[in-house]
Amino acid sequence: MSATIAQADGLNGNANIISPINMFYFLLAPALLLWFVYWRLSRRHMLELAERIPGPKGLPLLGNALDLVGSSHSVFRTIIEKGKDYNEVIKIWIGPKLIVFLVDPRDVELLLSSHVFIDKSPEYRFFKPWLGNGLLISTGHKWRQHRKLIAPTFHLNVLKSFIDLFNENSRLVVEKMHKENGKAFDCHDYMSECTVEILLETAMGVSKKTQDQSGYDYAMAVMKMCDILHLRHRKMWLYPDLFFNLTQYAKKQVKLLDTIHSLTKKVIRNKKAAFDKGTRGSLAITSIKTSELEKPKGDAGKTSTVEGLSFGQSANLKDDLDVDENDIGEKKRLAFLDLLLESAENGALISDEEIKNQVDTIMFEGHDTTAAGSSFFLSMMGVHQHIQDKVIQELDDIFGDSDRPATFQDTLEMKYLERCLMETLRMYPPVPIIARSLKQDLKLASSDLIVPAGATITVATFKLHRLESIYPNPDVFDPDNFLPEKQANRHYYAFVPFSAGPRSCVGRKYAMLKLKIILSTILRNFRVHSDLKEEDFKLQADIILKREEGFQIRLEPRKRKAKAL
Numbered sequence: 049m050s051a052t053i054a055q056a057d058g059l060n061g062n063a064n065i066i067s068p069i070n071m072f073y074f075l076l077a078p079a080l081l082l083w084f085v086y087w088r089l090s091r092r093h094m095l096e097l098a099e100r101i102p103g104p105k106g107l108p109l110l111g112n113a114l115d116l117v118g119s120s121h122s123v124f125r126t127i128i129e130k131g132k133d134y135n136e137v138i139k140i141w142i143g144p145k146l147i148v149f150l151v152d153p154r155d156v157e158l159l160l161s162s163h164v165f166i167d168k169s170p171e172y173r174f175f176k177p178w179l180g181n182g183l184l185i186s187t188g189h190k191w192r193q194h195r196k197l198i199a200p201t202f203h204l205n206v207l208k209s210f211i212d213l214f215n216e217n218s219r220l221v222v223e224k225m226h227k228e229n230g231k232a233f234d235c236h237d238y239m240s241e242c243t244v245e246i247l248l249e250t251a252m253g254v255s256k257k258t259q260d261q262s263g264y265d266y267a268m269a270v271m272k273m274c275d276i277l278h279l280r281h282r283k284m285w286l287y288p289d290l291f292f293n294l295t296q297y298a299k300k301q302v303k304l305l306d307t308i309h310s311l312t313k314k315v316i317r318n319k320k321a322a323f324d325k326g327t328r329g330s331l332a333i334t335s336i337k338t339s340e341l342e343k344p345k346g347d348a349g350k351t352s353t354v355e356g357l358s359f360g361q362s363a364n365l366k367d368d369l370d371v372d373e374n375d376i377g378e379k380k381r382l383a384f385l386d387l388l389l390e391s392a393e394n395g396a397l398i399s400d401e402e403i404k405n406q407v408d409t410i411m412f413e414g415h416d417t418t419a420a421g422s423s424f425f426l427s428m429m430g431v432h433q434h435i436q437d438k439v440i441q442e443l444d445d446i447f448g449d450s451d452r453p454a455t456f457q458d459t460l461e462m463k464y465l466e467r468c469l470m471e472t473l474r475m476y477p478p479v480p481i482i483a484r485s486l487k488q489d490l491k492l493a494s495s496d497l498i499v500p501a502g503a504t505i506t507v508a509t510f511k512l513h514r515l516e517s518i519y520p521n522p523d524v525f526d527p528d529n530f531l532p533e534k535q536a537n538r539h540y541y542a543f544v545p546f547s548a549g550p551r552s553c554v555g556r557k558y559a560m561l562k563l564k565i566i567l568s569t570i571l572r573n574f575r576v577h578s579d580l581k582e583e584d585f586k587l588q589a590d591i592i593l594k595r596e597e598g599f600q601i602r603l604e605p606r607k608r609k610a611k612a613l
């Protein structure tokens with residue numbers, strides 16, 4: 049009898065013993081089936097709500113994943129094309145992952161102004177080996193605690209103390225650019241280098257005088273790390289660490305991070321030693337003209353809402369950077385790192401590792417964004433000569449033929465240049481998408497739709513900034529979109545290049561001030577030309593919006609007119 053069973057079961061020898069491997073396979077199938085049923089049931093709520101959200105059709109299982117295959121520019125074009133039919137909210141599926149794009153300013157306000165929906169989407173984990181738990185990716189109590197500590201270090205009075213450095217580095221970049229006289233070249237390389245140099249000084253207090261080879265290596269490593277992160281976002285097969293770690297990029301990343309972290313650690317060590325010896329902030333900026341710390345004319349000295357400088361967002365939007373100007377005390381002369389170390393010495397709850405994470409975060413966030421923004425601005429000047437004429441006229445009215453450095457007051461008078469900068473950030477927002485992970489359902493303001501918990505929810509800044517219902521002729525570069533009366537009549541959340549609300553960009557004021565000084569210095573010395581028209585630009589959006597062909601411009605040294613009397 050038992051022999052019969054053994055034969056029937058295909059087993060040799062003892063008929064009642066099933067080998068562990070067979071048992072494993074025997075149980076695996078129902079276990080997988082159970083897991084799949086549970087997984088489907090647990091997602092039922094999500095699937096039901098997602099079903100009602102409009103979006104382009106996808107394939108079974110893959111969803112819209114194939115739209116993300118191809119060159120960076122073709123992916124960008126496909127997404128923009130497919131999004132054309134949707135003006136409020138769009139859904140796509142990347143395999144099992146639901147991504148919802150918000151486009152209506154009312155919904156954008158709901159998300160960005162919230163203190164609940166502050167968790168970053170899982171894709172931000174690629175930054176983790178570099179930035180640890182820095183401000184960009186941290187969440188919850190830690191983020192709140194550190195944001196409170198960091199926001200005041202970007203106070204306007206601190207920023208004014210950086211103006212000499214901004215000027216010095218702007219003059220240097222102009223000197224370097226002279227060698228490109230008349231030739232077409234990619235201005236992003238120059239903007240990138242200049243931005244990292246300025247950050248090394250203002251964020252870490254590492255001045256050119258004290259900088260050795262490690263400063264240069266650091267700057268190069270930051271730029272190359274950004275390239276690897278961009279690449280990883282673009283190539284879906286590099287998403288899992290398992291595959292990424294097998295590539296040459298992973299090996300490169302280890303080396304680059306070693307260079308980056310070694311310098312951050314070294315600088316922190318030196319500065320701490322200086323603190324212990326009582327020479328606080330010894331590597332920090334020392335050349336500050338007290339005139340730069342004066343309040344601009346017309347400022348009653350009560351708040352930092354300086355008349356005439358928008359700082360990159362709608363006039364009535366306020367965040368934690370808009371605080372009392374007087375509430376900064378003695379801190380104004382120190383670099384960002386010195387201020388953090390000082391806070392730690394004074395009992396703030398931040399460890400050395402966390403300080404390193406925050407400095408690395410500032411170096412990343414402050415670099416690529418500003419380099420892209422300034423490169424798009426120069427491209428726009430090259431394409432729109434009649435607009436450039438007006439900017440140049442404004443600069444000549446302010447500076448005449450003088451070579452003097454720009455003051456804070458000058459930046460307040462660069463009203464047309466500022467409008468051009470805002471229009472550049474509208475049409476070419478360096479951060480074209482802001483993504484959050486949704487931990488609870490979000491009922492939209494623009495419709496009855498509900499975005500389910502578990503989705504990645506994003507603000508599609510690029511699309512929002514080009515809505516015809518908000519910006520007539522949205523694809524035309526028109527700085528008058530930022531005339532005060534036009535801004536006053538628009539939804540505040542219709543322009544969010546720096547995000548907005550509690551997780552807005554802490555570097556927003558820093559970026560606007562620095563950009564005005566660098567760009568005005570370039571246009572005081574050169575006229576910019578572009579051989580390509582705007583419609584020839586091949587846009588690519590990895591993490592940062594860029595031009596695939598590079599930011600090709602030509603420069604012509606220009607004669608300045610004497611200041612009008």
Ligand code: HEM
Pocket residue numbers: 183184185195409410413414415417418421477478479481482483544545546547550551552553554555556558559
């Ligand atoms: C044109 C230049 C810039 C643009 C367009 C820009 C844009 C943005 C945007 C859209 C965010 C939100 C990102 C998100 O939620 O995923 C952000 C966050 C941030 N930015 Fe900027 N940024 C610029 C320059 C800077 C600079 C110069 C610094 C520092 C020196 C900086 C530091 C940061 C930090 C630390 C965060 C994270 C804030 C938080 O989560 O609390 N940014 N930026």
